Amino acid sequence: MPGQLLAVLVLLLQPLGTQESQCPIPSIAHGQLSSAENFTFGSTATLQCDPGFVGTASTARCTHSGRWYPRVPSCTPGQCRHPPSVEFADFQPRREFPVGTTLSYSCRAGFSLIPGVSPTITCLQNFTWSAVPRLCQKVQCPSPAIPHGTETSPSRAEYTFGQQVEFQCDHGFMLRGSDRVQCSSDGIWRPPVPYCDRVCGPPPKITNGQHSGMGFTQFTYGSEVKYSCAEGLSLIGNKSLYCTSEDGENLTWSGRAPECRAVRCPKPVVERGRMSPQVFTFPYGLLLHFSCEEGFRLRGAAQSQCLADGTWDPPVPTCQPVLCPPPQVPFGKLKSPLGEQRWYQTNETVTLECLPGYQFPDNGMMENAWTATCLPDGSWTPLPKCMKEGDADVCQEVHYIKSTFECGMPVEKVKSLLEIQKLFLEIKKLEMELEN
The missing domain is CATH 2.10.70.10 (Complement Module, domain 1)
Incomplete structure (x- = not known):
């Protein structure tokens, strides 16, 4: 600026005949004109904008009329081009990116920001974007390993978003839950990782009978199977078996399987007696109740059951006369x-x-x-x-006095009777003393 003022003073001091056309020194926001010559007719100036700004024209010439041609240029804020693409990340879309603009990237579903890395970039004064590091990494799920089970799919060191895992349990265990899970975008397995539960194998089979667990190969703790026999046969032994544990760890069935046999007890005969229920056959397990006719008393147990060996227990009772x-x-x-x-x-x-x-x-x-x-x-x-x-007479008198109370006799009359009774008892006492 001091040089420009000096050029103006020189022009003013020159003789009028030699004064050349002079262009004004323009005031340009965020920039200035520079020239090797004075701003006189025919001189050319170059626009220099401040950092972060760009000019509408690069040069201007001073005309004989003392004006700049083209018109005095200007400096406007510069812009960066479209932001660079970042793998697995996006930013809020916009049309312009002036110098100083700051953008923030966000990771796509299934990806998370790498710890310690800033997700923002800035449009610099040289119209370029600040360096963009690697921002996002795939979401990882924890190891899905389960006790007493294995992965049927290939195992990996890391499990990231979208990967699936399939499971199967070891022998003697049953899978509880889904046999296939997937790593979701929030780092959680969905459905939840299953677990392997201890089980009993198939229960023992029986000849001429079956159990309620037919068709199943695994039974969880506490499961019950019920046995039944073919028509005409009786079940000897426990009707049910349970999947249980004897050592607190391994599971086993609660006992031996029952048998199916043709068991009948003889018809019980109780003379002068009755039994219930009234049936015509007496298979194993039947329980009968006995009673006697009037005038007879049951000798023995009132009920008896048909045993597996075809006998009644307790023995059938009898009815004896009372x-x-x-x-x-x-x-x-x-x-x-x-x-x-x-x-x-x-x-x-x-x-x-x-x-x-x-x-x-x-x-x-x-x-x-x-x-x-x-x-x-x-x-x-x-x-x-x-x-x-003599005592009999006293008793008769007492009964008579009692009856007077019950029949509603007047109190005065009752008192008189009691006085007479008192005299009667004293006489009896004297008679007994005289006899002794």
């Missing part, structure tokens, strides 16, 4: 010409009498006798009591 023991009456005896018996049949009747000096409470009985009957449950009809002579 008998009554000899009736026991204190101070009394049987009035029978044949004397006492050891046992008495149901409905058999005996006659009782009191020993000398004793009597039944009810003096109105004929010949002071009492009859009792043997009941079907082995007991007697109510037996009497033999009381000392």
Whole structure:
């Protein structure tokens, strides 16, 4: 700028006759004109823009009228070309990329940013983009190895997005889950990686029978299989087997397989008895319940089951007649010409009498006798009591007083009766003392 001012002063100091046409020194934003000559008629100037800017024209000439031709150029911001492509990455699309523009790349699905690498680039003043490093790497999934299982597909050191893995379990194990998984874009196996569960092999087969697990080759812990026999045969042994563990690690079936055999027990015969259910054949395992007719009592177990050896257990019971023991009456005896018996049949009747000096409470009985009957449950009809002579009168009085309360007699009258009863008891007491 000081040189340009000096050129202007020189022109002003020249004589008018020798003054040449002078072009003004233009003010150009973000740039300037430069020339080897003064800005006089016929001189040529070159446009120089600041870094990051470009000119609309490269040169200008000063005309005799003192103007620049073409018109004074200008400097405008420069732009970078389309950003470079980055493998497995994209950026937000736009039309222009002025100097200073910053772009940020994002990794595509299934790829992740390499740690420590910046995903941004900048349009520099020389209209080129800053260096673009490798930004994205394929997403990796963890190793899908499973205990007691192997990959049927080729194994790899790394498992990246999109790769598939197939599995199978070792002998004695069953795959729980999907047998094929794929590494997803978020680094997770989908479906989830399966696992190998311990199993039992096929349960033992039986002759003339089958089990509920037919068609299956593997059975998980706790599985149950039920056995059944062909028609007409009975299942001897456990009806079910379970897949279990005896040592806490290996699985095995819970026991020996049952057998199918033709087992029948003989028809039980219980005279004067009944059984349920009412059936015509008696196969293995049948449970019967027994009871007796009235007047008979069951001797033995009330139920019995048909065993594998064709016998009943417990043994079939019998029905025995119900008998009554000899009736026991204190101070009394049987009035029978044949004397006492050891046992008495149901409905058999005996006659009782009191020993000398004793009597039944009810003096109105004929010949002071009492009859009792043997009941079907082995007991007697109510037996009497033999009381000392005189005590029977007291009992009669007590029963009479009791009946007066129950029939609603006036209290005053009851009191009078009680007074009389008191005198009666005192007289009886004196009589007993005199006898002693």
